[in-house]
Structures are given as structure tokens and as C-alpha cells.
Amino acid sequence: MNKPLRRVAVFCGLLVLALLLRVNYVQFVQADQLSNDVHNRRVAINQYAQPRGDIIVDGKAITGHTTTTGSDFKYKRTYTNGPMWAPVTGYASQAYGTTMLEGVQDKFLTGDDDRLFFNRTIDLLTGKEKKGGNVVTTLNAKAQEAAYKGLGAKKGAVAAIDPRTGAILALASTPSFDPSTIAGNSQTDAKNWVALDKKNDPDDPSLNRALRQTYPPGSTFKLVTAAAALETGKITDIDKGTESPDPYTLPGTTVPLPNEGNIPCKNATLRIALRYSCNSVFGKLGADIGLKDMTDEAEKFGFNQEQFVPVRANAGNFDTKMSPDQVALSSIGQFDTAATPLQMAMVAAAIANNGTLMQPYEIDKLVAPNLSTIAQTSPKELSKPLSPENAQKLQSMMETVVNEGTGTNARIPGVKVGGKTGTAQHGLNNDQNPYAWFVSYAMTDQGSPVAVAVVVEDSSANRSDITGGGLAAPIAKKVMEAVLNK
């Protein structure tokens, strides 16, 4: 009976071997995939098993943490001034994941980033609790506050950039929400989460309007058209008549493009046309420049491309296939043209920085829990939409707008301010209240420290009050003053 016994022994050996191979496959080959699976709750548990690193503005943390009981998660995120900073921080929620900086730098904030390996190892050896790294932002607390308070109860957004480096100084969006209220995984958090949903709150408070909402830029887009006119050489002298009729008939159609109110647009110079925001002049210019050159210039300013700051910002839109009349309409910021507030702040920043557009960025550096710097962002040039001479011509025109044109509400005594207002029509037959835009920059002897774009979509305001100069310019002025420290 020993021969079959030995065979049975081999069979049992094979059974055990199969088991050993299987556990090796599961625990070694598949281990990474399984341990990081989205449905594996350990991922979330580990994320909140230690205090999360902080997001820092001007040397002060705008985030914090508390401990929770009664759930798998030990630590819960808290936010100082949550609604004001929500477009920057996003949220880190035990139940609903992470967004914005919390999402982009999640691994660093939880301490799982490979760059923190050394720190983790030291902590392990010295028996210290694992800690997350800190994210130091480029934001300016005062500018952010000015933007958020300036928007107040109105619906809108503000984006401010340092034109010299591309550092983002303010990103405000109203109405906003407090990320602290959805940071946990309790019933209350769930209720708050449901209430935030767009279906339940038409104001969509969790939408980051500064980065993720595109609006028709209206007349503020005329800056891009003016830049294209200068760059293509269509206009060399900004104080010479442009030989444009009033009203201008859209090419290939019999539709007239009128101007708002009684303004001197017939054969106006470029400076006058920008000061009074002449549709006829810029519509004709756009059509004359043509689709290709207009698209090129818009794309040099960053249109048609998502920006990663490192949080993703939606792409602005300037169509690449249009008939001449559509090009004319697009050149005054209507038709399908769309831009995020960040995109328009980039336009103003490029002009203020003498034609060089810097890559916008939100994170100055990443620091380890022991405060050593792990990564530092260095400013990077994105493109050169304008030559310095043309940029200075455009600056001169924008300063005219603020000093004696539609943007006088943004004047700051003793500082050179350039700006452009916009009132973007939207809705079928313009039946909805338009968006009020204002983009501007402030200039000192050391160049321009701030460019800002403000959009206010306040449907409750009286229609005749909705102009970029009236609604948006005062907010931009406050933000610029905050940065200038006035």
C-alpha cells in the first residue's frame, strides 16, 4: 500500500504548494493593487490615522485637526475661516475624499509621500507618531480677505496674481461653504454634504468659481484683441484713428454691431476705443486680424488650455473654427468666448509684466514636519504674448481707462493702476443679468506686484447698475490695496 500512499503524499504536497503560490500571488503580486483599491477602507483609515499636515498662508496655518471617536478615523480636519479659503484648500473629508490643494497634495499632507520617507524612517526609529508635511502657499491673507469681503453676499469670484512671478495671491469664490462641516463622517456631515449638492442649492457653493467656472469675458477680452492688433502690426500708433464705422456691420451679414450708449466710437483711436469700450472698433479689428492670429494670441495668453496651479483650472475658450462675423463677436468677448477669472487675471498679469506671462502657481514650497524644505516652486515663464513695447502701449491705454474711462472706481492715489471693465451678456436674447467684470493691475517702481480679475454674477442687482466699473472695480481696488499694503 506504500506506493499509493506516496502518491497521496505528493498530492497533499501539491495542495499545499498551490496554497503557497496563491498567497504569494495575493500578498505580493496583487498586494499594491488590493491595498490601494478605492473600496478598501484601510486607505481612508490610514489617511486619517495621523494628524494631517497643514496648509499655510503668510506663516499661519489655515487648517487644523481634532480627534474624533466612534469611527475608524482618528483625526478630523478643521479649517480656520473655511468659507474664505475653500477655493484654495478644498476639503479633506473622511467620507467624501479630498479636493483642491487637499487633494493634489494629499499624499504629502498625510505623510505618505515618498519624499517624506527619510523623515518617516527617523520618526519610526525615535518612536514618534507619523506626521504629515505642510504645504506653504503663495497666497496673501490680506488680499484674500479683501476679495472675499468685497464679494460679500454677491455671487462671484476673484483671482489675483503677482505678474512678476505668477504666484497666486487670492482666489475667492462666493457663495462659499465651510469645509469643516463636511470633514467628518457623521450624520450631520452627510446632511451638510447633501445640502451642498447643486441639486439642493442652486447657488452651488462648492463650485470654485475662480478656477473652475468659465464666463463670457465680455469687454475685458478686448485687451486680447488689442494685444493681437499690436502684435500683428495692424495698429502701430494707438493714438491714430482706426477708420472704423459706427455701427459696424458684421462681415458677411447685415447685422449691425452697435455700441452701448452714446460714445465716440466712429473712427476712434485704439486708446479711445478701449477707454469707452467700443464694440464697433474691436469687432472690426478682430475680423481684420483674422481667426488664425486671434487664436494664436488668445492661446499665448493661456486660452484653450487647462492650467495646473497645481490644482486644475478649467481652460478658457476661444473657438478655433469660426466665420468672420463670429470672429468679430468673439473679439469683443461674446459668442463662444469664455474665460475663468484666473485666465483673465493672467491676461492682465502678462500685460503688467511687460508682455511676459508667468505660469501661475499656488504652492510656494512643501516642508517636512521638521520644517525642512522638501520642494520649492521656482517661477516659470509660460509664454510671451506681447513685446515689451507693445505691452507698455497697452499699459498706457489701460491706465487711461482707470484714470478717465470706465474704470475710475479702481483709482488708487499715488499708484499707477491699469484696468478694463466688462459687462458680459448671457442668456437667450440677453434676458439674464449680465456678468460684471473688472481686470486690472497696480504698478509701482519695482514693476507690478498684483494683477487681479473680478467677476460678479449678481442677478439681484438692478440691471443698469451691473457694469464692471460699478460692481467689480471697487473689489479689485481693495485687493490691489491689500497687496500694496495701503
Next chain:
Amino acid sequence: MSASNTTTITSIGAPNRRNTELALLVFAVAIPVFAYANVGLAKNDAVPAGLLGYGLGLGLLAGVAHLLVRKFAPYSDPLMLPIATLLNGLGLVLIWRLDQEPRLGRAMAPNQLMWSTLGVALFVCVLVFLKDHRILQRYTYISMFAALILLVLPIFFPAVYGARIWITIPGVGSLQPGEFAKIIITVFFAGYLMVKRDALALASRRFMGLYLPRGRDLGPILVIWAMSLLILVFETDLGTSLLFFGLFVIMLYVATERTSWIVFGLLLSSAGAVAVASYESHVQVRVQNWLHPLALQHGDVTETAQAMYAFGSGGLFGSGLGQGYSRLIGGIAPKSDYILATVGEELGLAGLMAILLLYALLIERGIRTALAARDPFGKLLAIGLSGAFALQVFVVAGGVTGLIPLTGMTMPFLAQGGSSVIANWALVAILLRISDTARRPAPSPAPSPDAEATQVVRTQ
């Protein structure tokens, strides 16, 4: 190294190895005690208060068992008792560790400790009262009836967790008769096959290279096949039916040395499996879970997926005892069916392989005992018990790790469950008894005046 000292087959001059067993037992007690301290430190930052009592308790159990083995089965295999003690001890630590999780129901480690004590008591009883395993041969047909009754009984009790494998005795608790039936039916098979092996092996026709048995010899295998199917259908117990059928095929093969039995066995079992799987929803669900372990069910993560996540998150070295999240598997499952998932998560691939190798070693010692046994009944009984043990380990571990569809069975010694731990201690005791007989030196020939002229011939 002389051959006579390393193999259990040789009987002359084999040392009894009781001191080896004692030394191994020290480890088998020390390792769970350290594991216990480890869990306490990880969960509560303190050495558990019961450490001393627990350690002494386990040490006492192992010590008493060892002393009685020394007295009543001095030549038995030295590895089996330490391995069983180590597995049982680790199982207790794991269950105690899962007791610390608030969401996994009441504490079960104290009960398990009590059942383990009863198990060791039964182990000792078998060694003391079963002087020779051949006595069991007398009870061949009684065993058959006992096994049948044990197997059929659960049908009259309500299903628990979807399987009808428990009998509930008011005031005592529930019992899983399948675990005991496993041993008793092996006794029956061994006795029956020992008598019928020649008829089954020789009275057959050759057909296409295979020996086809006569219809009347084929009868028993068909009866067992039908019985295992019935268990599957009425008790929805995939594991037990697979175990019994596999056990019978292995023993038939060993008894008759005819490969044709294996072919028949495989054909019949696959036919039966397909037939049952095609209309039994319980089985279909298991197969679906096996094919798509990570699929969501009604938007929720399944137990199967949770176990896979536990294994994956454990990785090579595990999270450390007490530092995993087996509670996510939920219910009582992590303490019984899925206890290997906790091993995988907290002790890692390294720990899981160590545990599997312990089982492999135990099985190997059992098969060695079968090889060494001198009587066919002992051989069949030993291979039957080891085979059943091997199949059970394979079916459970394979099911939990996703190698084969999951079947509801307990991991011997490791998992929570009174019937299982008691039955397996008895199983080890019988194996030890057989190995004691097998390794016992042959009695020296009686002194005889004409010894010089006589040649002693031993027959195997």
C-alpha cells in the same frame, strides 16, 4: 546520519524522541505567549493582565498532554503535539485579538480556551483508553451508522449563516457534527476497505486501459457520491461534501492501488458539482464571488472582497498583531471562516506561509505515520485522517484566499469553534496512537534454548 534514526519506518533502535517533543513544546507555548503580549501592547499599550494566567494555562495543558504521551504513547511522533499546540495557541491569540474589536460581537476567546481544554482532555482520553488503534476496527459498521446520524441530524435544525451544519442543544450551545463525522467515517472507511480491498482491486474488467470495477463493488462509491450530494443539497454545505467525497476516493485508491478509482471519483464529483451548481443558488453565489472577488453587491463591498483587501494590505510582513483592520470583514466571520485573513493582514505573507507550512508539516507527519504503520487498517486510518485534514486545510485556505470557491469550513485549530477544535485534537490523538504502534520497537524475541539455530523473520 544513520538511516535508522531519521525515518519512522525503521522500528529497531529508534529513540522515542520524547525530549525533542518537550523542547518543541516549549516553543509552541512561548510563541503564543509572546504573540499575546504583542497584541496587548499594540492595542492597549500594556502587557495584558491575563498574560501569566494564560501562559500558565497553555503551558499546563501542553505539559499534561506531554506527560501522558510520555506515559501512554512513548514512541509516538514528536512533532504532532507541538504543532497542534502552537496552532491552537495562535488561534486563541487571534480570537482574543479580534475580541478587542468592539464591532465583532461578544468575546469568544474564553469559550475557545474552554473548548481547547476539552479538546486536550479528549486527546488525553484517547491516548489513555485507546490502547491499540486496531480496536476501532471492531466498530466498523457502528461507525457507519453513527456517522450517518451525525451527518443527517443538522437537517432538522435551522440554517445558520446560510448553511445547515449545526445542531443546537438548548443550554449547551451549538455543535457542528460534521467535524466529528469526519473522524468516525474515516474509521468506517478504513474498516470496510480493509475487508473489501481485494474484491475492489482484483475483480474488474479492463476497458480502455482502465480497470472497471464490477457493479456491486461500484455500489459503495456511488452511495458515498450520492450522500455527499445530498449533504450539499440539504445542508448547503459545499465543504463537508467535498471533504467526504475526496476522503473516500483517496482511501479507495490507497486500499486498491487502482488509478481507475481516482478517474471515477473525479468524473463523478465533477458531474455532481455541475449538476448541483446549476440549480443551487447558494453555490452559484459562491462561484460568482470567486470569479469576481472585488465586485460590489448592492453597492457594498462583499466579505470576499474585504478578505482580499485584508490580504493585500498585509503585504509581505503584515501590519503587526493587533494593528490590522480585520473588523472590516464584519460579523463573526473573521473569527471563524476568515481567520486566515487576519493572519494574512497582521502577520503578512511571511506569517501566513509559516502557518501553512505548519499545517503541511502536520499532514506530512500524518502520512509518514501511514507509511510506517504495519497493519492495513492503521495505514488506511492514518492516511484517511491526514487526507481529511489536508483537504480541509486546502478547502478553507484556498477558499479564503480566492484559489477556489469559498466553502463554509473551519481552519483546524486556528478558527473559533468548539466542535472543530475538539474533533481535531481527537484526530491528532488517533494519529499519535497509530504512530506509537508503528514506531514501537518490535518486542525482542523470547529467549529460547535453540535461538542460535533459528532465524527470526519479521513480516511487515
